[in-house]
Amino acid sequence: MARKSRIEYAGARYHVINRGNYRSWIFETEGARRSFHECLDEACASMGWRLYAWCLMGNHYHLCIETPEPNLVEGMRWLQSTFANRFNRFRHSNGHVFQGRYNAILLDGDALGPVCHYIHLNPVRAGLVEAGELQQYAESSFARLWYPSRRREFEHLEVGLELAGGLADTRTGRRKYRDYLAWLSETDAEKKRLGFDKMTRGWVKGTTDFKKSVLDDLKDEQMQRVVESEASEMREPRWERALAQALSALGHDDSELPSSRKGEGWKVDIARHLRERHLTPYRWVVEHLHMGAPSYAQSLVSRGRKGKPTKEWRVLEKQDKLD
Secondary structure, eight states: OOOOOOOOOTTEEEEEEEEBGGGOOOSOSHHHHHHHHHHHHHHHHHHTOEEEEEEEOSSEEEEEEEESSSOHHHHHHHHHHHHHHHHHHHHTOOSOSBSSSOEEEEEOHHHHHHHHHHHHTHHHHTTSSOGGGGGGOSSBHHHHHHSGGGOOTTBOTHHHHHTTTSOOSSHHHHHHHHHHHHHHHTOHHHHHHTTGGGTTSSSEESOHHHHHHHHHHSOHHHHHHHHHHSOHHHHHHHHHHHHHHHHHHTTOOGGGTTTSOTTOHHHHHHHHHHHHHHOOOHHHHHHHHTOSOHHHHHHHHHHHHHSOOOHHHHHHHHHHHHO
């Protein structure tokens, strides 16, 4: 099975997560934690990363980083392999330390704050510390936020404060941020609104427009590799874009879709185009084209393949060659 492509570009922000192999504990000793910190410090310094939040738990880690240069893959490869080598050497063992490749979720500006808050609250969710005493959990960026003298030059932890209502990086602002996190930890509705229940899933956290802009900016070759290997959440913005382009090419717009007949000829041609060119599922096609049941659309598309090509189908074929 093909490996998933990483999306890299200058200024990209990510929520990076990985776990110990078979969920084994890798940060249970002080030596292991110190070694990971050293590797992370070296990676951030050499790659020029901006570190917004981080947390080490017993069997996994969370990072929220920005890459001013498109070097996530290079930096993460070095970070994980170097730590694994040091970890195994210390334990006189060998083999995989992490469960596999890290998960890197792309973030837009609106998602940055919620991810920082989510990371800071990890030890609270695990029952390791009370929310009102978050600064006592040393293996989190919140402790360094609380004690500014401990921060590294590449740590920009004030971002969490700014994105929690414009709080200042002062003693008072840090107290208010801790109070906010304590409130957030007890408020299920707000956690759901911020997307805490889906924070470690998917390929991106952000608006539909952000997802589309990322796909538009990617080189076609890279986008194709990503689309082929990612789940439907990754493909959906591409399907939406393809539908909009097809409608425009045929002189229609989405406002016509609900009121036009389910079996309208140009709808059938678009459905066929989406299926053959973009492998779009029929359930998605009928929902967005207002074509009724998937089986009905499938029957119309099949009939269209056997018949003489329509003028509309020729337009869509020509568009394919131009793309």
